[in-house]
Amino acid sequence: MVSSKLFALSALLGLMTALPVRSAQFQVTVGGPGGITQFSPTTVNANPGDVVTFVFQQKNHTATQSTFANPCSPAPGGFDSGFVPVSENNTSGPFQEAQFQVTDTNPVWVYCRQTGHCQLGMVFAINPGDKFAAFQAAAMGNTTSNTSSSTTSPSASSAAPSTSSTSASSTSQDHRIIVGGSTLTFQPSNISAQPGDTITFEFHQKNHTITQSSFAAPCQRLSSTSTSGQVGFDSGFMPVSQNATTFPTFTVQVNDTSPIWAYCRQVSHCGEGMVFAANANESTANTFEAFEARAQEINGTSSNSTGSSATGKNGAGAVRLGGTGIAVGLAALLLGLTL
Ligand SMILES: *[C@@H]1O[C@H](CO)[C@@H](O)[C@H](O)[C@H]1NC(C)=O
Ligand SMILES: *[C@@H]1O[C@H](CO)[C@@H](O)[C@H](O)[C@H]1NC(C)=O
Ligand SMILES: *[C@@H]1O[C@H](CO)[C@@H](O)[C@H](O)[C@H]1NC(C)=O
Ligand SMILES: *[C@@H]1O[C@H](CO)[C@@H](O)[C@H](O)[C@H]1NC(C)=O
Ligand SMILES: *[C@@H]1O[C@H](CO)[C@@H](O)[C@H](O)[C@H]1NC(C)=O
Numbered sequence: 001m002v003s004s005k006l007f008a009l010s011a012l013l014g015l016m017t018a019l020p021v022r023s024a025q026f027q028v029t030v031g032g033p034g035g036i037t038q039f040s041p042t043t044v045n046a047n048p049g050d051v052v053t054f055v056f057q058q059k060n061h062t063a064t065q066s067t068f069a070n071p072c073s074p075a076p077g078g079f080d081s082g083f084v085p086v087s088e089n090n091t092s093g094p095f096q097e098a099q100f101q102v103t104d105t106n107p108v109w110v111y112c113r114q115t116g117h118c119q120l121g122m123v124f125a126i127n128p129g130d131k132f133a134a135f136q137a138a139a140m141g142n143t144t145s146n147t148s149s150s151t152t153s154p155s156a157s158s159a160a161p162s163t164s165s166t167s168a169s170s171t172s173q174d175h176r177i178i179v180g181g182s183t184l185t186f187q188p189s190n191i192s193a194q195p196g197d198t199i200t201f202e203f204h205q206k207n208h209t210i211t212q213s214s215f216a217a218p219c220q221r222l223s224s225t226s227t228s229g230q231v232g233f234d235s236g237f238m239p240v241s242q243n244a245t246t247f248p249t250f251t252v253q254v255n256d257t258s259p260i261w262a263y264c265r266q267v268s269h270c271g272e273g274m275v276f277a278a279n280a281n282e283s284t285a286n287t288f289e290a291f292e293a294r295a296q297e298i299n300g301t302s303s304n305s306t307g308s309s310a311t312g313k314n315g316a317g318a319v320r321l322g323g324t325g326i327a328v329g330l331a332a333l334l335l336g337l338t339l
């Protein structure tokens with residue numbers, strides 16, 4: 001009866017065995033006109049195999065997996081749509097979408113990582129049971145990272161990175177940085193991190209590195225310029241194909257409060273400003289802006305920006321974005337699944 005249409009379509013798609021016929025679709029609107037900072041609805045109860053589709057409206061949000069314990073911090077290895085900017089006056093769409101396939105009945109906690117949004121209560125959950133209110137309250141009562149200026153020592157030129165973390169009082173946090181994708185950037189490119197924190201770089205299209213350098217020589221490996229024998233981290237090249245569905249990561253341990261300078265050593269990328277900093281001290285001359293400008297000055301010859309662009313087609317293609325099965329594409333591409 002009802003299922004004859006489903007059956008026909010499934011057969012047509014050749015997905016009869018792969019696609020659970022009973023799987024449900026949930027549509028969740030992210031943001032919207034007038035600067036509204038909410039997911040709507042705020043919760044869904046879903047079964048394994050169901051698909052939650054986030055529809056990104058105005059203005060510039062993410063759907064990012066977190067944890068109940070830390071509502072406003074990315075869950076290590078969790079999914080993240082990345083920022084999806086939509087102009088306030090774009091009321092017609094088509095709006096970009098991201099899909100998350102539910103794999104079990106455990107709660108999945110989600111927030112928007114745009115600055116301040118989580119603290120405004122912009123959170124969402126799949127199968128929260130009766131814990132959603134507590135989750136949202138925690139999001140609103142806690143800032144993302146407890147960055148009280150606890151450490152007084154700048155130790156900017158500490159030449160001896162400690163082997164173990166000089167642990168701070170607050171609980172450590174993982175900072176997730178998206179590398180490449182539709183732009184030649186680290187996103188975010190300028191963070192502050194506490195000793196004991198980790199920074200996880202998630203590599204998107206096309207072929208990038210995260211390589212430690214120095215403020216003096218933004219686009220050269222620390223190992224080649226350090227006078228004190230520092231080696232510095234280097235992820236190596238991480239090629240990611242246009243149709244990739246999983247993204248390799250590289251994690252860096254934050255050992256102290258001194259600035260960490262880094263870049264992508266793919267040909268010409270650094271000169272185009274593809275640099276990253278943690279704990280740049282904005283009250284010194286060595287700001288993030290100065291570092292980026294230096295990279296562009298020293299290594300940027302604006303005539304050289306050909307072939308190696310990492311420009312993906314996140315807007316129009318069906319580029320999958322998340323660590324664990326979140327896809328971003330346009331509404332039209334989902335036709336095959338919409339019943
Ligand atoms: C969206 O927000 C992110 C994070 O705040 C920002 O880096 C990015 O530039 C914004 N995009 C637009 C188009 O405003
Ligand atoms: C949309 O808004 C932007 C600024 O947010 C403005 O520059 C642009 O002209 C507007 N476009 C239309 C069609 O109103
Ligand atoms: C509205 O935003 C969507 C998603 O970013 C985009 O694809 C579409 O072209 C925009 N429409 C207009 C009229 O700007
Ligand atoms: C902060 O969040 C934690 C759980 O993540 C919660 O136990 C605590 O009460 C919250 N603090 C405030 C001030 O809401
Ligand atoms: C943040 O850290 C300070 C001092 O380390 C502590 O007093 C405060 O309770 C912490 N706040 C949260 C929300 O954990």
Ligand SMILES: *[C@@H]1O[C@H](CO)[C@@H](O)[C@H](O)[C@H]1NC(C)=O
Pocket residue numbers: 152153154155257281282283284
């Ligand atoms: C930043 O630099 C100023 C001036 O040198 C210094 O007083 C301050 O302690 C530094 N902050 C950090 C977090 O290192």
Ligand SMILES: *[C@@H]1O[C@H](CO)[C@@H](O)[C@H](O)[C@H]1NC(C)=O
Pocket residue numbers: 161162163232233252253254255260
């Ligand atoms: C922190 O220390 C570890 C172990 O010595 C090292 O591998 C890592 O590169 C250090 N992190 C930074 C940012 O220097």
Ligand SMILES: *[C@@H]1O[C@H](CO)[C@@H](O)[C@H](O)[C@H]1NC(C)=O
Pocket residue numbers: 190191192280282288289
């Ligand atoms: C870089 O981060 C610092 C704080 O960590 C902030 O004060 C500064 O405005 C940021 N600069 C840019 C260009 O985002």
Ligand SMILES: *[C@@H]1O[C@H](CO)[C@@H](O)[C@H](O)[C@H]1NC(C)=O
Pocket residue numbers: 219220264265266267268270271298299
């Ligand atoms: C940047 O320029 C320096 C000095 O010319 C050079 O040694 C280095 O290889 C360049 N780095 C990149 C990534 O092009």
Ligand SMILES: *[C@@H]1O[C@H](CO)[C@@H](O)[C@H](O)[C@H]1NC(C)=O
Pocket residue numbers: 207237239266267
């Ligand atoms: C990635 O880039 C490096 C350096 O340009 C190059 O040697 C390597 O072959 C590239 N890998 C792929 C798969 O394109």
Ligand SMILES: *[C@@H]1O[C@H](CO)[C@@H](O)[C@H](O)[C@H]1NC(C)=O
Pocket residue numbers: 241243244
């Ligand atoms: C991705 O596309 C390349 C060709 O561009 C193809 O060789 C590869 O098999 C594809 N991978 C997947 C997982 O579809």
Ligand SMILES: *[C@@H]1O[C@H](CO)[C@@H](O)[C@H](O)[C@H]1NC(C)=O
Pocket residue numbers: 267268271299300301304
């Ligand atoms: C720009 O191209 C010239 C000639 O191809 C080359 O010598 C130079 O090293 C390039 N500069 C950068 C920053 O790639």
